[in-house]
Amino acid sequence: MSTTLALPSRAVPSRADALLFRTKTTVLRGLRGLRETLDGTRAAHHGAGGVLAEAPVVATVRSPLWTGLAGEKDRALTAGKVQNLRVALRGIDGVEVPAGAVFSFWRQVGRATRRRGFVAGRELREGCLVSSVGGGLCQLSNALYEAALQAGFEIVERHAHSRVVPGSRAQAGRDATVFWNYVDLRFRSPRPFRIEARMTADALELVLRSGVPGVLDRLGEPAAPDGRGDAHDCTSCGQTSCRLNNPDTALTRHLPTAWLLDAATPEFAALFAERATRRDALVLPTRLFGGPRYGWARGRCGAEASADLAALRRSLALRRAPQGAALQARILEADDRLAASHARRLSHLHTHLVVSQNLLPHLWRLGALQGRSFEVLMERLPLDVLQAQLDEALARHPESLTLGDFRAPDAVVAAERAALDAAARLITAHRGIAALFPGRTQLLDWAAAAPLASRRGGRAILLPASALGRKGVHALRAAITGLDIEVLVQGGAVEHAGFWGNRPVRRLMPGEAPAELAAVVLPAIVEHQPRALLRALAAGIPVIATAACGLGERDGLTVVPADDPAALRAAIAAVL
The missing domain is CATH 3.40.50 (Rossmann fold)
Known part of the structure; x- marks a missing residue:
């Protein structure tokens, strides 16, 4: 976010300059609001929609978030910029603008205040890069301007930055500064369009969707580079006599x-x-x-x-x-x-x-x-x-x-x-x-588990879960038919009443620990926390389970396919 009010390239901003700047901005904001009220040019706020979600892409822009960090203060201000973009994107991503309607940056984003979640970022003001709440939003306005040019939209309002930040779009004359509320970016299209904007870990990505791209209007042509001077950065410009001078400190290796x-x-x-x-x-x-x-x-x-x-x-x-x-x-x-x-x-x-x-x-x-x-x-x-x-x-x-x-x-x-x-x-x-x-x-390695209190032996097998479909009980019911065993079920829920029929199945009482177990069996379709299986293996009790239990290869573990009664029956018979 920046203004077009600039001092000479080497001037040092004073407190009087700052007071004059605030006075000018207050007057200009009031005049902008008055003019829009009188002539009816106040732009509408557009909401998000899904009608154009599959429309053709007419423009894509990608710009890096983190570039050449000089020190800790630089990183903090860049993190502030990213936060400001994060908040601003709530009013931009998914917005669909009707044909012929004007898109206004500030009508979509709103005023950048701490109350709304904006923080200190770097802002270009009076030829210098200074810390300011909402700083950094120009990365978004630059991207929107670039995308509008690609798509052939009519540029209704656009302002160049007062100084050039090295490596920015301003060097190519493809920048668009914004400053609440009187320095805005506005554009429109004869066709409805949709804006999609998001950030990855290291870049801002913006997409415009609409019909077939139009022909560039003369107002949509980018401005040529105009020889603007470079901006001065308060963390590195070396103007020690300036009240805004804030020298940076070295970057630390560990990111919080x-x-x-x-x-x-x-x-x-x-x-x-x-x-x-x-x-x-x-x-x-x-x-x-x-x-x-x-x-x-x-x-x-x-x-x-x-x-x-x-x-x-x-x-x-x-x-x-x-x-x-x-x-x-x-x-x-x-x-x-x-x-x-x-x-x-x-x-x-x-x-x-x-x-x-x-x-x-x-x-x-x-x-x-x-x-x-x-x-x-x-x-x-x-x-x-x-x-x-x-x-x-x-x-x-x-x-x-x-x-x-x-x-x-x-x-x-x-x-x-x-x-x-x-x-x-x-x-x-x-x-x-x-x-x-x-x-x-x-x-990661599974953590060591306390052994089950049971010992290996007998002809009882334990299902350490409720008798639900996702735990593989349909395969288990078929596999145990006719086997001379007893199935002990630890959980209380069941697929439905009478699910086990006349098979030898008994639910364990709370706190009950069988003296002997031939095996612990979990033929699960889904299992995310195989703690009981780890406890059984720690006690030396054989375990029969599916790959869905996530244990990998282990001594004492037999892995069977999910929902395969024949393979499960064979594995149970083998441990008996």
């Missing part, structure tokens, strides 16, 4: 990381304890209740915040929820609220994040991940993969009451996939999840 976390599994808790530093920030649900569930190590990060109210609300909502689809829907809603609470506690200086997977799609939809690099702690299959596997299982067992009882909303599924594709790294102990992302996964 924000850990946006939920439940602490043993593997992820160990990773956090190893990697977190005093420059990092931890945002977790709560320290007030939940015990080991939220047992992230204390004192590792220099800053810590919790979302106690959101965590309490989730706890109460899930405690009252029935099982099945209703429970899963409430979990999703609670994760959405928790993610929003975590996002509000983020600093714009946290340019790298480590995120719990259940928060990921909601943070993506909020735009909190834009312009940041991030890693994901993967506890489960991606939603699209998980639901596809359940759909395939339901096609094989259409009588199941549980395989199709819940599917996440399409928008949440799509958001998680987009976020996973953008993630710098995925971290998991689950071998099945890691296999989905070759070359992008940090594979």
Whole structure:
């Protein structure tokens, strides 16, 4: 964001200059508002839509976010710019403008204030690059101007910067400065158009969609370079007599990381304890209740915040929820609220994040991940993969009451996939999840588990889960038919009454521990936390499981295909 009011190239701004500048801007803002009211030229605010989501692309622009950082203050101001773009994109991304209507930068973005989430970034003012709330928005106006030129749109209003920032579009005369509210960027097209704008970890990307590109109007031609002088940067210009002089300090090697976390599994808790530093920030649900569930190590990060109210609300909502689809829907809603609470506690200086997977799609939809690099702690299959596997299982067992009882909303599924594709790294102990992302996964070891109290022996096998379709109970029911064994079921839920028929199956009472077990069997279609299997292996009890359990190759483990009663029966017979 900048103005066109400039001092001579080597002048040092004084307090009087600053007062004069504020006076001029106040007058010019008032005159702009008055003029638009009197002549009816106030532009409309355009909302987001989906009508043109598949329209042809008529322009694409990509510009880097982080370029040649000189020091810590430079990095902080650049992080501020990225935050300002993050906020501004809420009024730009997905906007659809009718044919002939004027697009106005400021009508879409609104005034840049701290109250709305804008922070200090670098702004070109009076020939100098200074720190200012909302600074850096010109990267977005430049990109919009460039895209409008590519698409052949009519440029209704455009202003050049007062100075040239080396390496910027101003050197080619393709820049467009903006300053609330009297220096605006406006354009229109005879055809309706759509703007798509987002940030990756290192670039601003902008796309225009419309019909066939028009012919460049003469007003749409870019201005030629005009010999404007270079801008002076207050962190590096060397004008020590200037009151705005703010020399930079050297860059540090470690970038601060924000850990946006939920439940602490043993593997992820160990990773956090190893990697977190005093420059990092931890945002977790709560320290007030939940015990080991939220047992992230204390004192590792220099800053810590919790979302106690959101965590309490989730706890109460899930405690009252029935099982099945209703429970899963409430979990999703609670994760959405928790993610929003975590996002509000983020600093714009946290340019790298480590995120719990259940928060990921909601943070993506909020735009909190834009312009940041991030890693994901993967506890489960991606939603699209998980639901596809359940759909395939339901096609094989259409009588199941549980395989199709819940599917996440399409928008949440799509958001998680987009976020996973953008993630710098995925971290998991689950071998099945890691296999989905070759070359992008940090594979952790499963944490050591306390052995089961049972010993090996007898002819009883344990199903360490509820008797639900996703745990492979259809295959297990077929596999045990006619075998001289007893099946012990640990969980209370079941596919439906009478599911096991007259087979020798018994549900364990709470706290009951069988003295002997021939094997622990989990022929799961979906299993994300195979803790019981790890405990059985630690006790020397054979385990029969599918690759979906994510253990990999281990002594004492027999891996069978999912939904294959014959292979499962053979494996059970072998351990007996």
